Amino acid sequence: MPPLLSPRLSSSLKPLLLLSQSSLAPRKFQIPRQLVSVKRRAFSSLASEQSSDNGGRSGGRSGALSPSPVAEEVQRIDVNPPKGTRDFPPEDMRLRNWLFFHFREVSRLFGFEEVDYPVLESEALFIRKAGEEIRDQLYCFEDRGNRRVALRPELTPSLARLVIQKGKSLSFPLKWFAIGQCWRYERMTRGRRREHYQWNMDVLGVPEVTAEAELIASIVAFFKRIGITESDVGFKVSSRKVLQEVLRCYSVPENLFGKVCIIIDKIEKIPIDEIKRELNATGLSEEATEGLLQVLSIKSLTKLEEILGGAGEAIADLKQLFSLAEKFGYSEWIQFDASVVRGLAYYTGIVFEGFDREGKLRAICGGGRYDRLLSTFGGDDVPACGFGFGDAVIVELLKEKGLVPELSLEVENIVCALDHDLQAVAATVATKLREKGQSVDLVLESKPLKWVFKRAARTNAQRLILVGNTEWQRGMVVVKVLSSGEQYEIKLDELE
C-alpha cells in the first residue's frame, strides 16, 4: 500500500499524522438506551395519537418519540422481523436492487411500461370460488372503517381492476410490467416466504400466442443476463385447453373447469388417491378421472395430438408456441408437459412454469393466458396473458449455481476536512462534485486519517479528497487516487 501521505504533501497535513492516536481516536459511541428498549409511556402516547379523532395528524415526531423522563421500562422488543418476512440490510438491498435492475432492463428492452398498485386491496378482489390455495393464504382483515381488505397475494387482480377502471381511455395492446411485494401466509419452504417481491409482465389485448411467446422470450433474456443457461432451467408448457377438451369428451360441465384445474395442480403435492377422491367429489366420473390423469402424464406434443386429434385449439396454440420459440431462439428452454395447469383459477389457455433442472427448488416463475378474468369483476373481457417471477427462488438458484454477484458499496470520492474549521469547505467540495454527478461520502465529523482510509477501503472509494488549511488558503485541495497512490493538489474549480 502506498504511504498514507507522500513527502510532497503540505505541511498542514503532516502534523495530523504525528498527533497521538488517543487525541484522534474515534469516540466510543454508546447506543442510547431508548433505542434498544421501549418506554411504555412513549409507546402509548404514539398509540393514542394514532387513534385520536384527527387520524393521528396532531403532534410532531419529536412529541411522539422523545422518551418521557419518568417512562417505565418494559422488556426488549423482538428485533427479528415477523416470521417469513425479511429485512433488507444494505448487502441484501444491493442484491435486490441488482435483481430489480435486470427485471426493469428486460422489461424496457421488450417495450413494457411500468405500473404499480396498492399493496392493500379490497379482499373481494382475491376471493374466487375454485378453492385455490392462495385464498387460504390471504392476509385479510377489517380496517377501521369496517371494510374487508387484504394484503395482495399477487398482482394480476389489481391489474384487472385498473384496466376496468381506466376503460376506454386505454389503447391496446397494453404491455405492462410491475415489481411489487406480495403477501401469502405460506408454509415456509426453501424460496417460499410469507412476503416476496414479484416481477410481472402482462400483455393485454392480444389473443394470439405471439404474446405468450414474447413473454417467455423476456424471461429467457432475463436468465441469460444473470448467467443462468438452458442447462440450469427450463419451462414446462401446456394449455388449459387440453383439459377443457378432455373434460368435454367426458361431458363434464364447464363450470367445474376451474375447480378441476386447482385439484390437478396438487398432483405432485398430495397422494394420487387423494387427487382422485377430490376429482370424484367434484362430480367427475371414475372414467373421466382416469382419462384425465392419463392425458396429464403426456410429455410429448405428438403423443397428445395422437390422443386429442389435430383439430383442437390446444394443439394449434401449442404448436404455434413451439414454432415461435424456434424463431426467438429459445427452443432448448421449453418442453411440453401436460401436467402443468397452474394453481390459479383464472387461466384459460397456454400455461407455463420455469423450473430448475436439478429439481431442488419450487417453481421459479409462472404464468399463462387469462382471457376471462376481467368479466369476473364485471368488466368487459380483454385477451390477456402474463407471468409472475418471484425474487426468492431465483436467489436460491443463484446460490446453488455460485452465481450470486459480489456487490459492494461503491462511492467515487471520500471527502474529508483535516481541520474541524474546514468542515464547511469540505461540504462545498462535496457539493461541487455531486453537482458534476460524482458520488461523495462526506466525512461528517473530525476523524483521524487512519479511520478515513479504513472507511475509504470499506466504501471502495476511488479518490480521497482532503481539505487542509495550507492548501485551502491557496484555494487548493489534495486528491489521492486510492488505486495507484498518486497524489496531487488541484484548484477546487478544476476538480472533476
Ligand code: HAM
Ligand atoms: P404464482 O405462480 O402464484 O402466479 O406466482 C408467481 C411466482 O411468484 C412464483 O413462480 C414464485 O416465483 C413467486 N412466488 C409465489 N408465491 C411465493 C412465495 N410464497 N414466496 C416466494 N415466492 C413466491 C401468480 O402470482 C400470477 N399472478 C402470475 C401471473 C401474472 N399470471 C399472469 N400474470
